[in-house]
Amino acid sequence: xxxxxxxxxKPTTAAAPRQGGKSTLGWVLHNVVWIWLIALVVIFxxxxxxFFTTFNLQNIMVQATVLGMIGLAVALPLLVAEIDLxxxxxxxxxxxxxxxxxxxxxxxWLLAMLVGIAVATLIGFFNGLCxxxxxxxxxxxxxxxxxxxxxxxxxxxxxxxxxxxxDAYVWIGQAAIGGGWPIxxxxxxxxxxxxxxxxxxxxxxxxxxAVGGNPVASNSxxxxxxxxxxxxxxxxxxxxxxxxxxxxxWQMAITSNQGSSYLLYAxxxxxxxxxxxxxxxxxxxxxxxxxxxLTVIQVGLAIISVPSFYVGxxxxxxxxxAVAIDAIRVRYFG
Amino acid sequence: MTAESARxxxxxPFIFRVENLSKRYGSTLALRDVSLGIRRGMIHxxxxxxxxxxxxxxxxxxxxxxxxxxxxYLDGRPIENVDVKEMEKAGVFLVTQExxxxxxxxxxxxxxxxxxxxxxxxxxWRKLRADASRMLAGTGIDxxxxxxxLDAVARRKLNILRAMFSGGKVIILDEPTAALTVEDRxxxxxxxxxxxxQGVTFIFISHYNDEILEICDACxxxxxxxxxxGTEDVGSLTSEQLSELVLGRGLVLFQxxxxxxxxxxxxxxxxxxxxxxxxxxAFDLRPGEIVGFTGLPGAGAKELARAIFGLxxxxxxxxxxGTETQRPLPATPRDAFDMGIAFLSDDRHxxxxxxxxxxxxxxxxxxxxxxxxxxxxxxxxxxxxxDRYFRAMGIKAAGPAAVVNTLSGGNQQKVCLGxxxxxxxxxxILDEPTxxxxxxxxxxxxxxxxxxxxTGVSVIIVSTDTDEIVRAVDRVCVFEDGAIREExxxxxxxxxxxxxxxxxxxxx
Ligand SMILES: Nc1ncnc2c1ncn2[C@@H]1O[C@H](COP(=O)(O)OP(=O)(O)OP(=O)(O)O)[C@@H](O)[C@H]1O
Ligand SMILES: [Mg+2]
Numbered sequence: 001x002x003x004x005x006x007x008x009x010k011p012t013t014a015a016a017p018r019q020g021g022k023s024t025l026g027w028v029l030h031n032v033v034w035i036w037l038i039a040l041v042v043i044f045x046x047x048x049x050x051f052f053t054t055f056n057l058q059n060i061m062v063q064a065t066v067l068g069m070i071g072l073a074v075a076l077p078l079l080v081a082e083i084d085l086x087x088x089x090x091x092x093x094x095x096x097x098x099x100x101x102x103x104x105x106x107x108x109w110l111l112a113m114l115v116g117i118a119v120a121t122l123i124g125f126f127n128g129l130c131x132x133x134x135x136x137x138x139x140x141x142x143x144x145x146x147x148x149x150x151x152x153x154x155x156x157x158x159x160x161x162x163x164x165x166x167d168a169y170v171w172i173g174q175a176a177i178g179g180g181w182p183i184x185x186x187x188x189x190x191x192x193x194x195x196x197x198x199x200x201x202x203x204x205x206x207x208x209x210a211v212g213g214n215p216v217a218s219n220s221x222x223x224x225x226x227x228x229x230x231x232x233x234x235x236x237x238x239x240x241x242x243x244x245x246x247x248x249x250w251q252m253a254i255t256s257n258q259g260s261s262y263l264l265y266a267x268x269x270x271x272x273x274x275x276x277x278x279x280x281x282x283x284x285x286x287x288x289x290x291x292x293x294l295t296v297i298q299v300g301l302a303i304i305s306v307p308s309f310y311v312g313x314x315x316x317x318x319x320x321x322a323v324a325i326d327a328i329r330v331r332y333f334g
Numbered sequence: 335m336t337a338e339s340a341r342x343x344x345x346x347p348f349i350f351r352v353e354n355l356s357k358r359y360g361s362t363l364a365l366r367d368v369s370l371g372i373r374r375g376m377i378h379x380x381x382x383x384x385x386x387x388x389x390x391x392x393x394x395x396x397x398x399x400x401x402x403x404x405x406x407y408l409d410g411r412p413i414e415n416v417d418v419k420e421m422e423k424a425g426v427f428l429v430t431q432e433x434x435x436x437x438x439x440x441x442x443x444x445x446x447x448x449x450x451x452x453x454x455x456x457x458x459w460r461k462l463r464a465d466a467s468r469m470l471a472g473t474g475i476d477x478x479x480x481x482x483x484l485d486a487v488a489r490r491k492l493n494i495l496r497a498m499f500s501g502g503k504v505i506i507l508d509e510p511t512a513a514l515t516v517e518d519r520x521x522x523x524x525x526x527x528x529x530x531x532q533g534v535t536f537i538f539i540s541h542y543n544d545e546i547l548e549i550c551d552a553c554x555x556x557x558x559x560x561x562x563x564g565t566e567d568v569g570s571l572t573s574e575q576l577s578e579l580v581l582g583r584g585l586v587l588f589q590x591x592x593x594x595x596x597x598x599x600x601x602x603x604x605x606x607x608x609x610x611x612x613x614x615x616a617f618d619l620r621p622g623e624i625v626g627f628t629g630l631p632g633a634g635a636k637e638l639a640r641a642i643f644g645l646x647x648x649x650x651x652x653x654x655x656g657t658e659t660q661r662p663l664p665a666t667p668r669d670a671f672d673m674g675i676a677f678l679s680d681d682r683h684x685x686x687x688x689x690x691x692x693x694x695x696x697x698x699x700x701x702x703x704x705x706x707x708x709x710x711x712x713x714x715x716x717x718x719x720x721d722r723y724f725r726a727m728g729i730k731a732a733g734p735a736a737v738v739n740t741l742s743g744g745n746q747q748k749v750c751l752g753x754x755x756x757x758x759x760x761x762x763i764l765d766e767p768t769x770x771x772x773x774x775x776x777x778x779x780x781x782x783x784x785x786x787x788x789t790g791v792s793v794i795i796v797s798t799d800t801d802e803i804v805r806a807v808d809r810v811c812v813f814e815d816g817a818i819r820e821e822x823x824x825x826x827x828x829x830x831x832x833x834x835x836x837x838x839x840x841x842x
Contacts, residue, residue, distance in 0.1 A: 202709050203702045210699055213688035220645065220685040221699045221753065222671040280690055 029329035033273055033289035036322055037296060044300035051303050058182055062250065064295040065188040069243035070262050071269035071291045072195055072284070073236040078270055079199075080212045080232050081279025082138040084127055086145035087240040088266055092259030093149040094120035095244030099162050099254055102169065109169045117241035123149070124237015128230035146263075154256050162254040173249030184246060191239065196284040208232060212279030265294050272322045293322065346410035349374040349504060349535050350395055355404030357390050359740065362732070364390040366559045367404070372504075377526065377536040379546045379553030379568065381580050383772040384744030385730040386556040388539050389431050392506045396428035397421035419448065425503035429496075429510055431539075431743045431770070432683060435489045437482030442466030444481045444492045449500065469499050486513050486681040487631050498525055505529070506537040509743065511545060512769050513680070515631060515798050516833065517840045523549050541744070541772050543573040544801075555579050581774050588777040590784050592808045592824055595620035601792050602761050605660060607651035609641040612816035619761070619792040624783065626803040627796040628832065629813030630839055635796050636680065637816070639763045642794075643677035644670045655760055671700055674760035678750055678767055680796070686750040687738050694720035694734035697752045723752035726782065728775055743770045751779065755786070762786065765796040780806045800832040814839060 028035065044051045070091060077084040098116020101107045107115065127145060130136045175183040199205035207228045210218040219225045248254045273290030275282030297318050301311045348371035357365040365387045372378045380388050393399040395406050397416045405412050408424060418428070435444055442463055443450075451461040466477040473495070475488050484492075490513040497505050511519050526536060526549060540546055546553060547568060554564035563579050565571065577585040600618035607614045612634040619625060627635035640646040642653065644664035652660035655674065664670035670677065679685045687696055697720040698705055705716040717734075724734045727748040731741055738749055747770045754762070767783070768776045783806060787793050797803050803810060809823035812835055820835070 201711055201713075203706045203711060204709065206695065206699075206702060206711065209691065210688045210695075213690050214685075216685045217688055218699075220667050220677070220679055221688075222668045222757075223699070224666070224668050280688070 026329075029325060032325045032329065033286065033293055033322065036325075037289060037293045040293070040296050040300060040318070044296070044304060047304040051300060054179065056299065056303065058176075058180055060292075060295055060299050061185040062182050063299060064291050065185045066243055066247045066250065067262065067265055067269060067295060068188045068288065068291040069191060069239055069246060070259075070266040071273075071287055072191060073239035073243065074266045075270035075273075075275050075282060075284075075287050076208070076232045076236040076239075077138065077229075078212075078275045078277060079208050079279060079282060080229050081215070081277075082131060082229060082233075083142065083267075083277070084124070084138065084233060084236055085142040085263070085267075086123070086127060086149055087142075087236060088259040088262040089146040089149035089153070090120050090123050090237060090240040090259075091244040091247065091262065092254070092257065093153045093156075093244075094123070094241045095248040095258060096153055096156050096162060096254050098245060099165060099169075099248060100156065102166065103162070103164055109166045113169065113245050116245060117238065120241025120244060121234055121238040124240065125230065125234040127237070128233030131233070132226035132229050150257065150260060153258065157254070157256040159256045161256065162248075163252065165248065165252055165254075170249045170252045173246060173252070184250060187242070187246060191242070192284060192288060199284060204228070204231065209280050212276075212281070214280070268319055268323075269294050272319065294319070346407070347371075347373055348407070349409060350537075351407040351410075352391075352395065353405045353407070355391070355394060355406065356402045357387075357394060357399065358402040364559055365394070365401075365556075368556070368559075368561045370554050370561060370564065372535060372537060373552060373566075375530065375533050375535055376551040377530060377538055377549055379550035380537055380539045380556070381541075381546065381553055381576070382556035382562070383580065383774060384748075384770075385742040387559040388556055389508055389742060390559075391556065392428055392508055392537060392539065393430075396426055396506055398428065398430070422448070422500070422502070425501075426506070427497040427500045427502040427504070428506040429493045429508060431508040431512075433486075433489050434493055435481050435484075437480070439481060440477065441470065441475050441479050441481050441484065441488070441492055442477035445469055445477075445496050445499075447496065449496070465499075469495050485631060485636075486684075487515065487518065490514065491518065494522065498529065503533070504535045504537070508539045509541070509770055510538075511540055511542065513766075516800070516836050517630075519545070541770070541776070543576045543773065546576060547571065547573060557582060577773055580772070585773060586777065587805065588780045588784070589805050590624065590780070590807070592827070593623070594824060595623045595808060599656075601656055601790070603654045603660070604642065605652045605654075607638065607641060607648065607663065609646050609648040609651065610637060610816075612637050612641065614638060614818060617811075617818065619794070621790045621792060622787045623809065624787050624793040624795060624807045626807035626810045626827075627794055627813060628798065628800075628803060628810060628836075629819075630836070633839075634813040634816040634818075635811075636765060638813070639677065639765055639794060639796050642670075642761075643667055643675055643763060645677070671757055671759075675763065676700070676754045676757045676759035676761070677763045678754045678765055680765040680769060682746055682750045682769075687746060689739040690737060692735050692737055693724060693729060693731060693741070693749050696738055696749050697723045697734070697756055700753050700757045719756055720752075723756050726755075727752045728778060744772055744775065747771050748775070748779075755782070759791060761792050761794070763794045763796070766798070767795060768799065768802055776802075800829045800836075803827070803832060804829050812839075 050056060070087060073087045074084065094116045097119045098113050101115045102109050102112035127142055130141050131138045173184055177183065199208065207223050210223055211225050211228045215225050244259065247259065269290035270282065270287045271277060272293060273282065273286030275286060297315050301315055306314060350372040353369050355365060355368045356363065368391065380391065382388050394401050397418045397420060445466050446462050451458045451465060463477060470477050473491055475484065475491065481489065481492065494510050510522065514522065530536065538550060550568045552566045553568050555562045562582065598620045601621035602619040604614065604617040627639065629635045637646060641648050641651065642663060644666045648663050651663040653663055654660045664673055664675065698716050701719060705712055705719055720734045729745050729748045731745060738746060751767060768779050771779060783793055795807060804827055807827065809821060810827055811818045812820040
């Protein structure tokens with residue numbers, strides 16, 4: 001019916017919900033991340049053939065891994081209508097703890113790595129406790145936690161870069177099989193599948209969506225809202241810990257501000273992928289789309305040799321477009 | 335043409351006229367080719383089953399939504415491309431079925447939403463407060479109270495009062511009485527008559543025949559989105575005729591065969607419940623007994639129900655099932671469900687539904703552990719459960735995979751009820767279970783509750799709907815000042831007695 005489109009073109013009040021959702025426009029907007037991704041791949045490829053080489057594809061996969069892990073971590077609190085800004089800082093801090101447990105305490109590298117991940121998990125758990133039991137506002141609580149952890153990392157490293165990582169520790173970030181295909185993305189793929197199963201097929205996943213959608217109703221429906229939120233923050237902390245290990249292993253170094261540069265991208269990725277900041281909406285495939293989109297933008301701009309002064313601006317602009325289109329989608333198609 | 339220019343009156347006897355109006359949502363045609371007229375200065379009833387298209391129709395004529403096709407005339411002039419704000423400027427105010435309340439601002443500000451008195455671009459707070467106090471006089475609502483802390487009745491009243499005091503020439507009320515007490519309803523009707531005498535036109539939606547017969551001059555009936563009939567003279571109809579007009583068939587009213595339970599051993603024993611203002615020393619329920627809780631808002635009926643379910647903090651209180659020993663009342667709803675207590679809230683938007691999830695997901699939400707093994711959901715088990723209650727409740731939707739916020743109000747209520755029943759409780763507590771449900775389905779719901787009671791489940795129904803109490807319960811408990819003031823059962827339960835009691839309490 002042609003009227004569907006006129007209805008779309010006309011702004012309605014905030015109270016007016018979705019209009020006819022089955023139109024082509026609706027479909028396009030629903031899949032905007034993927035369409036935008038394909039378009040950019042084609043554009044970058046046209047600018048520079050190097051973009052389509054195996055080497056570059058491998059590069060994109062590796063780059064997407066760390067961003068993907070931290071993006072998944074950020075997505076979890078968003079699903080329960082909270083936010084955890086401290087995750088990238090947690091990533092850096094916990095990896096330094098892991099490395100120092102090896103170098104200063106002399107623990108075997110595997111144990112040291114697990115210590116790092118455990119610390120990250122505990123920080124996530126602690127954030128969850130503050131937000132539920134102390135009713136702290138997650139935006140502010142995790143912002144302060146972020147500053148604490150960034151400061152703690154600086155104090156731990158005394159401003160130096162940790163580089164004396166054992167070979168076994170950096171293996172996962174360096175190893176490749178036939179033709180230079182890196183191993184590291186396998187971790188990301190396993191995590192993606194695990195998270196997708198968790199959200200789709202478990203009681204916990206269903207509860208996460210319910211809590212994000214309507215916490216009051218979830219409580220009345222017999223869901224332990226606080227517990228679900230704490231678990232969510234804890235898993236997010238765990239993922240940040242794994243991401244920290246991967247990043248250190250890949251870069252073979254831990255800088256005194258390790259992870260901080262991921263903050264904005266880690267938040268942008270899930271949101272671009274359709275995870276609502278109001279909670280209860282979004283899925284893992286969407287997050288993957290957001291992660292790939294951001295990675296392609298970063299890698300692509302570097303490859304077509306945009307002068308470095310413009311990279312930030314153009315990248316930001318592309319993200320802006322993606323988010324704007326998504327906002328339009330939510331407004332008219334729910 | 336804009337709503338602005340539609341403001342000049344014309345000779346058209348109809349203030350509103352719609353021609354061939356249709357509204358499509360994706361594949362559902364919510365409204366098909368409806369043509370009707372609303373006479374100036376009349377109270378026009380709009381009737382129909384759940385999902386018939388009533389809210390859709392008033393949403394279109396109030397500028398809330400855009401028609402798919404057809405024309406709307408206000409004062410004889412076609413209106414196009416207007417939004418709610420423009421329609422309000424033109425004097426058309428809609429009180430939506432779903433509450434429109436901003437929780438974190440005061441009652442006064444909610445009353446003045448979008449119509450703040452202003453001076454040179456600044457809100458005139460003094461006038462706002464004065465106006466709000468005047469509007470709220472006698473309602474018992476504190477203008478400075480945060481709206482989020484108000485109960486469902488008070489929240490409903492804020493929306494209604496905003497429209498009634500708006501000075502508008504057309505006021506549309508979508509199921510305004512669903513959350514109101516008998517007293518509030520009488521006040522609303524008096525107010526409506528006063529405004530009508532001043533020339534205000536009303537469109538009034540309700541599922542209660544007695545209300546339509548009492549207040550409406552004319553009415554139109556929708557069925558499956560199409561106009562199914564109507565009359566210019568409601569006064570000449572009986573309640574039975576009205577039901578037949580709505581349903582397209584005769585209606586058999588449900589009446590429970592009341593049982594005398596006194597001799598049996600109690601199935602549920604409550605002791606020393608104290609929570610806030612309420613104090614109940616002892617209260618027993620027999621197996622399969624249905625008890626009605628009634629009383630003015632704040633008298634304790636709702637509060638006790640919530641306390642038993644772990645939704646309100648208690649100072650003391652124990653409960654025992656059958657021969658079990660007394661245990662403390664559940665501290666959380668989860669504990670309550672685990673003990674076999676289920677509760678349906680009277681406010682489905684606030685704590686009944688997760689609106690963006692599907693019907694099926696909402697139905698299974700309180701029974702997740704039953705449809706899961708080792709934390710993993712079993713899709714077949716879940717589907718079985720949700721399909722079963724989807725059918726049992728007669729939910730009108732494409733299927734259990736439909737998203738809840740695309741459902742009509744009454745159908746959302748059925749989803750809530752389905753979720754609660756699916757937990758297979760031993761004690762079922764229902765706060766206004768048939769709120770917003772149409773007369774036909776209401777009988778079905780009462781029948782389902784009745785059948786559940788026959789299997790031994792004890793039921794508490796909190797209700798201000800006297801008709802529902804008379805038809806569905808074995809015993810009535812009247813609450814006053816946080817305690818059970820009066821109990822009667824069997825033949826003593828009658829509409830007259832309940833109404834009389836309510837009136838005396840309201841006056842005294
Ligand atoms: N946003 C929407 N998306 C899809 N379908 C919708 C939407 N809103 C309403 N509908 C459908 O339109 C039909 C009419 O709904 P409407 O709310 O007008 O019913 P109603 O007569 O007000 O019912 P009730 O008495 O239950 O309030 C229903 O089948 C409903 O599912
Ligand atoms: Mg309705």
